[in-house]
Amino acid sequence: MCNGAVHRLELQQRLLSRNDQDAARNRRQFQRLGLQVVNLLSAPGSGKTSLLEQLARRWPRPPIGVIVGDLATDHDATRLRQAGARSVQICTGDRCHLDAVLVERALAQLDAAALDLLVIENVGNLVCPTAFDLGEQRRVAVLAVTEGEDKPLKYPALFATADAVLINKSDLADAVGFDRAAAHHNLRAVAPRAPVFEVSARQGESLTAWMQWLEQPHGLGP
Amino acid sequence: MHELALIQELCALAQAAAEQQGATRITQLWLQVGDRCGVDADALRLAFAVVQEQHCWRQTHLNLELVPTQCRCHRCQQPYRPEDVVALCPHCGGLECDRLTGQELTLMAVEVA
Numbered sequence A: 001m002c003n004g005a006v007h008r009l010e011l012q013q014r015l016l017s018r019n020d021q022d023a024a025r026n027r028r029q030f031q032r033l034g035l036q037v038v039n040l041l042s043a044p045g046s047g048k049t050s051l052l053e054q055l056a057r058r059w060p061r062p063p064i065g066v067i068v069g070d071l072a073t074d075h076d077a078t079r080l081r082q083a084g085a086r087s088v089q090i091c092t093g094d095r096c097h098l099d100a101v102l103v104e105r106a107l108a109q110l111d112a113a114a115l116d117l118l119v120i121e122n123v124g125n126l127v128c129p130t131a132f133d134l135g136e137q138r139r140v141a142v143l144a145v146t147e148g149e150d151k152p153l154k155y156p157a158l159f160a161t162a163d164a165v166l167i168n169k170s171d172l173a174d175a176v177g178f179d180r181a182a183a184h185h186n187l188r189a190v191a192p193r194a195p196v197f198e199v200s201a202r203q204g205e206s207l208t209a210w211m212q213w214l215e216q217p218h219g220l221g222p
Numbered sequence B: 001m002h003e004l005a006l007i008q009e010l011c012a013l014a015q016a017a018a019e020q021q022g023a024t025r026i027t028q029l030w031l032q033v034g035d036r037c038g039v040d041a042d043a044l045r046l047a048f049a050v051v052q053e054q055h056c057w058r059q060t061h062l063n064l065e066l067v068p069t070q071c072r073c074h075r076c077q078q079p080y081r082p083e084d085v086v087a088l089c090p091h092c093g094g095l096e097c098d099r100l101t102g103q104e105l106t107l108m109a110v111e112v113a
């Protein structure tokens, strides 16, 4: 190109196209395994791990699988194993989200053929993970009552892409002055089609409705 | 943080396209950024400045094309631009809609020499 001529190449390539391809590969793998996969997203401190401990104890066909994305420690995976889950930790280091390749590698470490439910506990972060498809069939966003009822309006992308929303730590709602009606109103506004379940890890029976939703097979058709 | 990862992805895609054409330099990039894609345009510019500290990207100009959100109402089928994070239809007050635009994060073109 020594003549210095410039020309324009039209590409129209999605920036996340490589991740999308990796996610599509995961999705096919999940389907082959007959595995329901849920990507669980929230802010830090929303209580996802405690909730999953309860789910692991209550799921009718144990064990469940959990892939935990965490910045540094493997503390959460240990807790989940103690609750009976099969669990792998992905230490993301300075990365603020999981991507599809990290999930693919973690899946290889789980004996996934024996599982029927896999939960990917994403890194606590309200912005970054939303853009990355991991190959999951369904996304679940978690809002803890301690975060306040206006969170869905501040971070609409997270909630708008969710197939269901959990209002967690619901037993603390009155104590922290959480406005239930406003929360449901705000969630309907940004995620009109997502069912909302109020749950609390301290009241295991509160998980029943969400578990029934999880039991409905989704995206595993021929 | 993920903006840097995205910019590195952008550079990898651009480089692959340039190499395929036997080009040695990338002079410009055009990136479409929807206002609901979950990425901040300023953060992308900042991340690209980091990449530009490497010699091979110093002469490359990044053009960001911002794309506003467009919805189509499920109830009345009219297109509209939501004014708020809540995508309320201004024609009929409907809440459910399809997002026509606003989720883009697309490398549209590269200029090579």
Ligand SMILES: [Zn+2]
Pocket (backbone or CB within 6 Å): B073, B074, B075, B076, B077, B078, B089, B090, B091, B092, B093, B094
């Ligand atoms: Zn309408």
